[in-house]
Amino acid sequence: MDFIYTEEQRMLADSLRRLVAQDWTQALRRKRQEAGALDAGAWDALAGLGVLGLNIAEDCGGFGEPPASLLPVHLELGRGLVSEPVIPSAVMGAALVAACGEGARRRWLPGIASGECIASVAWQEPGRRYDPDPANCRASRDGLGWRLDGAKHLVWHGAAAAVWLVCARGEDGAPLLLAVPAGIAGARVTDTPTLDGARCARLDFDGVRLDAEALLAQGEPARQALAESLHWGTAALCAHAAGAMERLLEITVDYLKTRKQFGQPLASFQALQHRVAEMYVAKELALSMAYVAAAALTEDDPLQRRRMLASAKLQTARAGRQLAQAAVQLHGGMGMTDELEVGDYFKRLTVADQLLGDSAEQLAVLEALAREEEGT
Incomplete structure (x- = not known):
């Protein structure tokens, strides 16, 4: 690529x-x-x-x-x-x-x-962390259409969506993907802000009736379509985090150049220069991982694709945590106030770690892939 x-x-x-x-x-x-x-x-x-x-x-x-x-x-x-x-x-x-x-x-x-039309993928269920297979959100036949019951949570910008792309469990236990128009009778939306100022929603479905055209996919095609969605989202999120780190590093360097101590700019102190160098390395690592994540989307081998995406998400989160913490520390007491943008970037990078599988989840994915390869 x-x-x-x-x-x-x-x-x-x-x-x-x-x-x-x-x-x-x-x-x-x-x-x-x-x-x-x-x-x-x-x-x-x-x-x-x-x-x-x-x-x-x-x-x-x-x-x-x-x-x-x-x-x-x-x-x-x-x-x-x-x-x-x-x-x-x-x-x-x-x-x-x-x-x-x-x-x-x-x-x-x-x-x-x-x-x-704003779409939002509703794939997570309460109590199931990042498991994409639906369990408690169920779809059953209702004449020629469908009846949907259950709940989805942490739906990214769910309240702003015109259509929810819901992954539900079918009567045979296989997953279904349904296009559910927002505002439909029987659907309740609970919108909440996230740490970084974005929004997420809980969707509760109680006897929601859908026509036959609402079905997008079922069985293995539904599972693969959801995986494709999560893979593309992960790649974009890695690039988003790398961009936030790049800008946060610039803000920190500008602050060190203008803030003075003992009559000298903070940027002239060698110990602080070393910290900035470490931040630069972290930013470059995240950018490299964003490249890896984007390249994974063209990878034909499904195991290699999952490995590349999990590694990219894991390393980006680690680099983001390191850089964001250093940025706050280098701003001193000001870094903890709401007056500066530093806290906004810190929060965004913290949330980016949690979205689409946190670091613990990515480590579990890599471990499972290693075991799968050993079995073959």
Whole structure:
């Protein structure tokens, strides 16, 4: 995979950086977070740049860009701590729908690409951590359609979604993927803020009735489509975290150059220079892992793909924790206040570790893969 930006990717990255610098300042970000609802203007601005349709096929209203295009986009979104549901909808939702057949693609992808339809993948259940196989959320036949009962939680931007892509357990025990319109009778949404100012929701379904067209996939195709969604989301999240680390390092270096002690800039003290060097290494490691994660999406061997993604997510989280803690410490007491952006980046990197499988989960995945290889 070639990670050198094409001219189009460079232009998109530059345009995104200008947009983020203008519309995602600390004050504007926090104002949106306090509002607790999706800012339509900010969302339309992202859609206008083509960010939402980047990896969606051209015949479905997108641009058909390869996985490598995730890097320039999500690095810039991470630098600006953009909290809008780009990854949940334009990456994860689009990847899931694209893997579900022509009918689903034609129905949902054009709206996702234009931003008119926000999709959110509802895959986690209370008490089951990161297990993608549904257990308590069940779908049963209801005439020609379906009846949905149960709960999903930690649905990323679930309250802002126009459609929930729900993984449920069928009557035969196999998984089903259902497209559930938001606001449908029998569905209750409990929206909550996350540590980093984004949003997540719990969805409770009580006798929700769906037509036959709601079924996207079932059995092994449903399991594979959900896995594809999680893989694409992981790659985008790694790039987002790497971008946040890059910007946090810049903020810290600028602070050390301007803050003085004993008449000298803090940046002139060798001990602090060593800490900054360690932060730079951590940032470069995270960027390299973002490349690995994007490359994994083109990997044909499923075991190798899972290994690359788990390793990338694990190392990115570790590097992010190291860099974020150092940034807070180097800012001294100011680093603990709400006045500076440092805490915002610290929180985003902390949440990025938890999303789509924390470090303990990635270690478990790598251990399981090692055992699987030994068995073969």
